[in-house]
Amino acid sequence: MALVLNEEQQMLRDSAKTFIQESSPVSTLRELRDKGEEWSPELWAGMAEMGWTGITIPEEYGGLEFGYVGAGLIVEECGRTLASSPLMSSSLICASLVAALGTDAQKQSLLPAIAAGQTIMTLAVSETDRFDPLQIALTAESDADKFILNGVKAHVLDAGIANVFIVAATTGAPDSVSLFVVDRDAEGIQIMPTLNADNRLTATVTFKSVRADSGALLGEAGAAGKQLQRALDIGAVLSAAELLGLAQEAFERTLDYLKERKQFGVPVGSFQALQHRAAQLFSELELCKSVVLKALQAIDENASERSLLASMAKAKMAKTAQLAVNEAVQMFGGIGMTDEFDIGFFMKRAASARQEYGDYYYHSDRFAKLSGY
Amino acid sequence: MANAEEFRQETRAWLEENCPASMRRPIKSDKDQCWGGRNWVFESDDQRLWLERMAERGWTAPQWPVEYGGGGLSREKAKILQQEMARITARRPLESFGIDMLGPALFKFASEEQKQRFIPPIIRGEIRWCQGYSEPNAGSDLASLQTRAEDKGDHYLVNGSKVWTSYADKSDWIFCLVRTDFEAPKHKGISFLLFDMVSPGVSTNPIKLISGNSPFCETVFENVEVPKENLVGEVDQGWDIAKYLLTHEREMIGGFGLSRAGSKSLGQTAMQAVGAKHGRLGDDALRADITAFEIDEKAFALTVERVIDEAKAGQGTGAASSLLKLYGTELNKIRNELLMSIGGSGALAWGSGETTSRAQHWLRSKGNSIEGGTSEIQLNIIAKRILGLPG
Numbered sequence: 156m157a158l159v160l161n162e163e164q165q166m167l168r169d170s171a172k173t174f175i176q177e178s179s180p181v182s183t184l185r186e187l188r189d190k191g192e193e194w195s196p197e198l199w200a201g202m203a204e205m206g207w208t209g210i211t212i213p214e215e216y217g218g219l220e221f222g223y224v225g226a227g228l229i230v231e232e233c234g235r236t237l238a239s240s241p242l243m244s245s246s247l248i249c250a251s252l253v254a255a256l257g258t259d260a261q262k263q264s265l266l267p268a269i270a271a272g273q274t275i276m277t278l279a280v281s282e283t284d285r286f287d288p289l290q291i292a293l294t295a296e297s298d299a300d301k302f303i304l305n306g307v308k309a310h311v312l313d314a315g316i317a318n319v320f321i322v323a324a325t326t327g328a329p330d331s332v333s334l335f336v337v338d339r340d341a342e343g344i345q346i347m348p349t350l351n352a353d354n355r356l357t358a359t360v361t362f363k364s365v366r367a368d369s370g371a372l373l374g375e376a377g378a379a380g381k382q383l384q385r386a387l388d389i390g391a392v393l394s395a396a397e398l399l400g401l402a403q404e405a406f407e408r409t410l411d412y413l414k415e416r417k418q419f420g421v422p423v424g425s426f427q428a429l430q431h432r433a434a435q436l437f438s439e440l441e442l443c444k445s446v447v448l449k450a451l452q453a454i455d456e457n458a459s460e461r462s463l464l465a466s467m468a469k470a471k472m473a474k475t476a477q478l479a480v481n482e483a484v485q486m487f488g489g490i491g492m493t494d495e496f497d498i499g500f501f502m503k504r505a506a507s508a509r510q511e512y513g514d515y516y517y518h519s520d521r522f523a524k525l526s527g528y
Numbered sequence: 529m530a531n532a533e534e535f536r537q538e539t540r541a542w543l544e545e546n547c548p549a550s551m552r553r554p555i556k557s558d559k560d561q562c563w564g565g566r567n568w569v570f571e572s573d574d575q576r577l578w579l580e581r582m583a584e585r586g587w588t589a590p591q592w593p594v595e596y597g598g599g600g601l602s603r604e605k606a607k608i609l610q611q612e613m614a615r616i617t618a619r620r621p622l623e624s625f626g627i628d629m630l631g632p633a634l635f636k637f638a639s640e641e642q643k644q645r646f647i648p649p650i651i652r653g654e655i656r657w658c659q660g661y662s663e664p665n666a667g668s669d670l671a672s673l674q675t676r677a678e679d680k681g682d683h684y685l686v687n688g689s690k691v692w693t694s695y696a697d698k699s700d701w702i703f704c705l706v707r708t709d710f711e712a713p714k715h716k717g718i719s720f721l722l723f724d725m726v727s728p729g730v731s732t733n734p735i736k737l738i739s740g741n742s743p744f745c746e747t748v749f750e751n752v753e754v755p756k757e758n759l760v761g762e763v764d765q766g767w768d769i770a771k772y773l774l775t776h777e778r779e780m781i782g783g784f785g786l787s788r789a790g791s792k793s794l795g796q797t798a799m800q801a802v803g804a805k806h807g808r809l810g811d812d813a814l815r816a817d818i819t820a821f822e823i824d825e826k827a828f829a830l831t832v833e834r835v836i837d838e839a840k841a842g843q844g845t846g847a848a849s850s851l852l853k854l855y856g857t858e859l860n861k862i863r864n865e866l867l868m869s870i871g872g873s874g875a876l877a878w879g880s881g882e883t884t885s886r887a888q889h890w891l892r893s894k895g896n897s898i899e900g901g902t903s904e905i906q907l908n909i910i911a912k913r914i915l916g917l918p919g
Contacts, residue, residue: 157837157840157841158833158838159834159837159840159841410915413917414916421918421919422918424917424918425919426919427908427911429917430907430908431911433911433915433917434906434907434908434910434915437851437910437915438851438854438910441851442828442830442831442855445834446827448834449830467823467827471827519819519820519823522819522822523795523809523818524808526793527796527799528795528799528809
C-alpha cells in the first residue's frame with residue numbers, strides 16, 4: 156500500500172483537527188489540572204457524537220469500521236493538544252480484543268456500548284513499574300463454573316474512568332494467558348490511583364479472590380496470548396501516533412518562538428547553532444511520520460511484520476519525542492521552565508506516553524529479538 | 529494490476545534468459561561495475577552482453593522516454609523491474625552520472641537538438657560523463673566558482689580548474705559550471721557547458737584519498753575552445769540547472785543510506801561474527817547500537833518510499849532531497865563504523881590490487897557527507913528553505 160493518505164483519510168484528519176482544536180485545546184488541560192480533574196466527560200460525549208468511539212468497531216456492532224490508519228490520525232490530533240480521554244484504552248484496544256475473541260453474546264453486550272461511549276473499558280496487563288506484559292503473576296484458578304482471580308496490576312491506564320477491565324491472568328501453564336472481562340465494582344477489587352506528572356491517573360488494581368464466571372472469560376482459557384500481543388501492538392503504534400502529534404506540535408511551537416524571540420538584536424532562530432538542531436529534529440520527525448503510517452497500515456492489513464513495525468514505530472517515536480520536548484524547553488529558555496507557558500505540558504505528557512505500552516528500551520530490545528539477534 | 533502481474537512475469541522470464549549468471553554475483557571489485565564509455569574495457573563478455581541487452585530495451589534508463597532510447601516504463605513498472613532484478617541479484621548493467629545526474633537536467637533544460645544528440649549515447653553507455661562543479665576555492669560556497677568562459681563569437685574560451693571531479697581521467701565528456709558574467713552577483717553569472725574531455729587544453733590529475741583509491745581528479749582547463757551550441761539553457765542562467773542537477777545528485781548519494789537488496793542485515797552479520805549468548809547477540813552494547821541503527825535504516829527506507837509515493841500523489845513537499853542526502857549519508861557512515869566494530873581487528877586489513885577492503889570502504893564512506901553538499905549545507909537548506917528560519 157502506498158505510504159500516503161487517501162482522500163477519506165485526509166478528510167478524517169481535517170475534521171479531527173478542527174474538532175479537537177475547538178473542543179479541547181491545550182488550555183483545557185490547564186483548566187482540568189487547576190480544577191483537580193483528569194478528563195472532560197463533555198469531550199467524551201463529543202467524541203462519541205463524532206463516531207470516534209466506534210471508529211474501528213465493526214459496522215454490525217454500531218461502529219464505523221474505518222480502520223487503524225484513521226484511528227491513528229485521530230489519536231495524533233489528540234496528541235497535538237494533549238487531549239485526555241479513554242479513547243485508546245476503550246475503543247481502540249479493548250474493543251479490538253472483544254471483537255477478536257468475544258462470543259456473540261459478549262460482542263453484543265460490549266461493542267455497541269463501547270461504540271456509543273457508554274461502556275468504557277481498559278486493559279490491565281503489566282504488573283511492574285517497567286512495562287513487561289509477558290510476566291504475568293496474577294492467577295486465575297478454575298473453580299467449577301467460574302474462575303477466581305488473585306494478583307495485582309500496576310499502572311493501569313484510565314483506571315479512574317473505566318467501568319470495565321480486561322484483566323490478563325495466568326492459568327498456571329507457562330506462557331498461558333487468559334483474559335477476563337471484569338466490572339470495576341466487582342467484589343474484591345481495590346483501586347489505588349496515582350496522579351502523574353501529566354495530570355492523568357493510573358492505578359494499582361488489586362484483585363483479591365475476585366469471582367469471574369465463565370461468561371467473563373474472553374476467548375479460550377490460556378489461549379489469548381496471540382490476540383493480547385496484537386492488542387499491545389495496537390497500543391504501541393497508537394501511542395507512537397499520539398507522540399507524533401505531540402512532538403510535531405512541540406516542534407512547531409518551538410520554531411515559531413525561534414522566529415519571534417530576539418536577542419542580540421536578531422531573532423534567535425537566525426543563529427546557526429539553533430538552526431542545525433532544528434533541522435536535525437525536523438529530519439527525525441520526517442522519519443517518524445513514515446514509520447508510524449507504515450505501522451498503522453500493518454495493523455489494518457494484518458501484515459506479518461506487524462509486531463516488528465509496531466516496535467520500530469514506538470522505539471523511534473519515543474526517542475524522537477524525548478528529543479523534541481527537551482529541545483523545546485531548552486530553546487524556549489527560561490520561559491520554557493515556567494508553569495505559565497504551555498510547553499512544559501508537552502514534556503510531561505511525552506514522559507507518560509513514552510512509557511505506555513513500552514518505552515524505547517523495551518521496544519528496541521523487542522525489535523532486535525524479532526530480527527533474530 | 530493484471531497488467532502489472534503480466535509485466536512482472538514477462539520481465540522475470542526475460543531476465544532469466546538474458547542476465548548472464550556471472551552478472552548475478554555480488555560486486556567484488558571496481559571493475560565489476562560497468563561504467564561504459566569510449567575507453568571502457570569490459571571485464572568479460574558477459575558484462576558487455578548484459579549492458580547491450582539492457583540498453584537495447586532502454587532498461588539502463590527504464591523511465592526515460594522511448595523516443596530517446598529509454599525504457600518508457602511507468603514508475604510502477606520500473607519498480608517491478610527493480611524488484612525482479614533484485615530477486616536474482618542482478619547487477620546494475622550501467623553505472624552512469626549521465627543517467628543519475630545529467631539526463632534529468634537535459635530533459636528539463638536542453639534544446640531538442642541537444643536531447644537528440646546527448647541522451648541516446650547516455651542510455652547506451654557509449655559516453656561516460658563527469659561533473660565539473662567544485663573548485664579549489666569553491667566547495668560549500670559553490671556559487672563563488674571562478675572558471676571563466678569568455679565569449680569569442682562562435683565559441684567560448686574556458687580557463688580555470690575544477691576539483692573532486694569524479695573519474696575525470698576516465699570520462700569522455702564533462703558537464704561543467706563556468707562563469708560567463710564576471711561583474712554580476714555570484715549566482716547570476718554562471719552558465720552550464722558540455723564539452724569533450726579530449727578537447728585541447730583539458731588535463732586531469734587523480735587525487736589519492738585516505739582510502740588509498742583515486743576516484744577523484746583535479747581537472748585543469750587551459751584555453752579550451754567550446755562550441756556555442758554546447759551551452760545548455762540560457763547564458764548566465766546556469767545556476768538553476770546546477771541546483772536542479774544537485775537535487776538529483778543528492779538523491780543518488782542519499783541512496784547510499786539504503787541497505788543493498790539481498791544483503792545481510794548488520795544484526796545478522798554480527799550474529800555470525802560475534803556469536804550469540806542466551807539466544808541473543810553476545811555483546812549487549814554492540815547489540816544496542818546495531819538496533820538503533822537498524823531502526824533508523826528501516827525508517828529511512830520507508831521515508832524514501834513515502835517521498836516517492838507523495839510525489840506521485842502530488843502531495844510532495846519538494847524539498848526532500850536535502851533531507852535524504854543528510855540522513856542517508858550519515859546512516860551510511862554509522863553502518864561503516866558498526867561494520868568495523870563487528871569485524872574488530874580483523875576489519876583493519878588493507879586491500880590489495882583490485883579488491884577494496886572493509887577498512888577502505890569505511891574510509892571512503894567519510895566522503896559521503898561531504899560530496900554533493902556537506903551535511904552542514906543540507907542542514908542550512910532545511911533550516912532556511914523548509915523551516916523558514918531567518919538569516
